[in-house]
Amino acid sequence: MTVQPIQLELIEGCLQIEWSDGEIRQYRVPELRENCPCATCLEKRRAAPPSPSVLPVISQSEAQPLQITHMEPMGRYAYAIHFNDGHDTGLFTLESLRELGSPVRS
Numbered sequence: 001m002t003v004q005p006i007q008l009e010l011i012e013g014c015l016q017i018e019w020s021d022g023e024i025r026q027y028r029v030p031e032l033r034e035n036c037p038c039a040t041c042l043e044k045r046r047a048a049p050p051s052p053s054v055l056p057v058i059s060q061s062e063a064q065p066l067q068i069t070h071m072e073p074m075g076r077y078a079y080a081i082h083f084n085d086g087h088d089t090g091l092f093t094l095e096s097l098r099e100l101g102s103p104v105r106s
Contacts, residue, residue: 003098008071015068016104017097027101029066033083035100036090059085 007018015027050056062085070082074091082088 004076004094005097010068013065013067015071015101017101019098024104025098025101026104027097029068029083031100032068032081032092033066033085033087035096036081036087037092037096038087038090041087041090 002020003023004020005017006020007016009016011026013029015029015032016024017027018024064084067084068081069084070088072080072082074080078091078093079097080088080091
C-alpha cells in the first residue's frame, strides 16, 4: 500500500486519520474495538450467539465509555491500538483502517 497516514488525532471520541492521498476518515472507537482483528476477537465473532436467557457480565473497565488510550505504529504496515477496557492485542493494518470508518466531508 502506498497510501500512508500523515496525521492521527483523537477528536470527540473518534480517531481521525488524514491519509497521504488527501482523504480524511473518522473512526468511532467502538467501531474499531468491534472490528479488532486479533485471534480472540475473531473467534468471539465467529462463535454461536449465547442463549437469550444468559446475561453477560461485564467488568468495571468495560462499563466505562470506550476510549483509545494509546496507539503505536508497527513497522510501516499497521497500528497497535490500546483501549481502556484493557484490550491491546489487535494489529490494525493500514488496509483495514482504509476500509473502516467514514470519510470526512470538507
